[in-house]
Amino acid sequence: MKLATFNINGIKARIDALPAWLGASSPDVVCLQEIKSVDEAFPREVLEAMGYRVETHGQKGFNGVAILSKLPLSDIRRGLPGDDTDEQARWIEAVVEGPRPVRICGLYLPNGNPAPGPKYDYKLGWMARMKARVQDLLAGEEAFVCLGDYNVIPQSQDAARPETWLVDALYLPASREAYRQIVNLGLTDAVRTRQPGPGVYTFWDYQAGAWERNNGIRIDHLLLSPQAADRLEDAGVDKSVRGGDKPSDHVPVWVNLAA
């Protein structure tokens, strides 16, 4: 089973590039971030025509997440638990049905800039809520994968120029500590396991020729529960998508799980 995450930075702007990648890569399940669309305006028909079920959790203008799946979904949940006043659409969850089901949590973690400030406080609060959700899921001992745009550079090797990120919310010590606290509950970073060295990036800014200079960062991650990690076969980054027509600033990241 091939699972992928892709921050598309606007579904309207990616209406050609997304189907092109789906056709070339044939993932079974994809979690999308930054659809920047309300549910009613999401162009589900073109994706359904490719064999995907479509579940969205959108909002106007910003944020928004979705699941595309060739396999049946159950227990679909929208929104990260822990704060009923949080109106930002950043979390969608479902169980992918099959002989060996796997729960997927698609997430768009807050950027948090500028830091310090209220946006950074929201980021850290959101990460604490995510940690609590992961703790609950771990207690269930099921296979699950938390995949999406984490907006966290875990280590210096995950940035081409780490020195330029020192005061950024994506790399501040408190951001990386909160991320480690989630991973250290017992999750496996699928891409790190398969490609342990430096130089693996998932985002290149549109500005300043970042792509041409390979000035990238790794912020899109797939974290596997122990039961999902048992089934890890392969993982990787579809870097070439960044060089295509009208690219997102992120590229797809994927994992293959047995059965």
Add this chain to the structure above:
DNA sequence: ATGGTCGGTCTCCGA
């Protein structure tokens, strides 16, 4: 040495 790019609209803000 500096500034630079997108996307969705809220003709500015978020990233």
